[in-house]
Amino acid sequence: MSRYTPKQIEKYQRQKYITFLEKISKNLFRLLRQEETAAAQFTAKFDELMQKLGELEAIRLDSEYLQETKSYIDRLYLQTREINDKTLGDIRAAEMSNLNRLQKLKKRSSYKKDKHRHGERDQDWG
Numbered sequence: 001m002s003r004y005t006p007k008q009i010e011k012y013q014r015q016k017y018i019t020f021l022e023k024i025s026k027n028l029f030r031l032l033r034q035e036e037t038a039a040a041q042f043t044a045k046f047d048e049l050m051q052k053l054g055e056l057e058a059i060r061l062d063s064e065y066l067q068e069t070k071s072y073i074d075r076l077y078l079q080t081r082e083i084n085d086k087t088l089g090d091i092r093a094a095e096m097s098n099l100n101r102l103q104k105l106k107k108r109s110s111y112k113k114d115k116h117r118h119g120e121r122d123q124d125w126g
Contacts, residue, residue, distance in 0.1 A: 013057050016056060018059075020053055022069070023049075024049045024053065025073065029096070032099070033096065038085060039084050039085045039087070042083070043081075050073075069102055
């Protein structure tokens with residue numbers, strides 16, 4: 001007799017996959033932010049993370065942020081397969097900008113529209 005329902009197992013796997021995608025993006029940001037990161041160190045860590053991601057069961061991603069994160073990670077992984085220190089330095093600023101764009105996409109839903117922001121203040125009570 002199983003302790004967990006299939007729906008609970010699916011929810012757990014989904015959350016684990018999403019959490020790991022965010023972990024990869026945070027690790028990439030940290031590696032790219034540090035100027036002393038060597039290309040060999042970057043590729044070794046990225047290979048390790050992608051191997052662990054491959055071991056997880058792939059799930060369907062619904063949100064735009066998660067889809068963009070997954071496609072960004074896949075694109076960057078293919079782009080940095082054969083990288084050296086010079087090319088890592090060249091792509092560092094562009095990739096930091098792309099990671100920043102992903103974070104803005106994630107936080108976009110937490111911002112209120114301007115027309116709703118001052119609703120209480122602008123109400124006419126008189």
